[in-house]
Amino acid sequence: MKLRWPRLRAVVPAAALVAGLATATPAAAAPTVTSGWNDFSCKPSAAHPRPVVLAHGTLGNSVDNWLGLAPYLVARGYCVFSLDYGQLPGVPVFHGLGPVDASAQQLAGYVDRVRSATGAAKVDIVGHSQGAMMARVYLKFHGGADKVDTLVGLAPTNHGTTLSGLTKLLDLFPGARKYIDEHAQGLTDQAVGSALLNRLNAGGDTLPGIHYTVITTKYDEVATPYTTGYLKGPDVRNVRLQDLCAVDLSEHVAIGMVDRIAFHETANALDPAHATPSNCLSAAS
Template sequence: MKRPVPAAAVAAAGVLLAIQASGHAQASGGSAFGPTSNPILFVHGYNGDPGNWNTMADRFTTDGWPSSHLDRWSYDSRQSNATTAQQLAAEVDRLLGATGATKVDIVSHSMGGLSSRYYLKNLGGTAKVDAWVSLGGPNHGTDSANSCYDTSCTEMRIGSGFLAALNSGDESPGSPRYATWWSPCDTVINPDSSVSVSGAANTRTACLGHMALLTDATVYAQTRDMINR
């Protein structure tokens, strides 16, 4: 026969559960955006557009980032990545001026990682960028670029002069924090090892397609936590 549980113990347990539930609700519902959070410049890939970032930007909004700090930038993805890097430099300055921030975080997808890395390495970007993220970037080339012929596309080919120069010396120069995410099921970036950058935090994802890197909840959370330090 079970003994009755004392009323005091039941009450104490109820209070403990209430405190735990309250703490959980506060943690899950609180804003991740804080005084040290930077505006984010999103850089899409080849033939991409600002809409590629809608899911991720909406999640940042839910986590407290104001719309003024979420810049879904666009550019002509057929031009040289060096030309795009010059335009990106101007956009960084515009974003800093508009928000009053001293640094930005760059989150790039696919080919967007190349122009943003060029900016960091060659155009003084290391002084204005706190964190750089590459989601499925062809940082060391991809064989899928062999079938397209725009200037930017030929620069993505394995062994291109553009990539040789970009990857010469330090692949992650300066003080910014570098991170990449790559998927073993990404059929656009071949080989998979192309994404990883020396000196960066390189993370393997679940089995995700190339575009799914932009919408996966786990990749988002990891990206948010990486840049928001």
């Protein structure tokens, strides 16, 4: 059954922000050490020489967003790390709300820390929703292009979202968009036509030398329409879950948190030399 709670998850914290939270974005908090991942003593194997950095989505965090995918990748021999970014003062648990450009700088520092700890020259990044788009900001504007081999986006907001019309709703209330910009710019940075997205996508979607995979679901109710997540470029693979398994009903949150077909396709993207077909049976793997 298609999940409905993510709509409330998106709206309730946003309503709290409108009530008057502070505007500053603090430095990244120390990563949570979670069983199996965020182990900075992990050394990449010859089979999987690049650590995997996971970037959560809007209103997500470094643990909850990855309780499914992180152990899945660890079990397959990867060194896996996840960060919190885009925190606002007084807002626990729900992150990814600060300006996307500032979040990309947080990612830059985290990637350098992972590279230093593991000795790896490059990492791979898997981002959910804003996390995938924000990673592209890091690649293009904050020195990431030489430090990343592969970027996998799960339901990304690469070309913006209408949030099923919620962003248009802001325009009906004079001053509302400006207020949200001041308190949670991470939301409006993802709106179709935002200044950040125009700058990010100017001159083309991709950078040379980086392998891109985008995984979407036609039931996405947050990154709308879902096709805006797709990228164009010479080294891009755009995948729709329902083309792999027609009965997959995952929506925006489930694709990043619990969908085993999306997990399998992510693993294929990270290790294409040993990829196996993703299909309905992948859900049991």
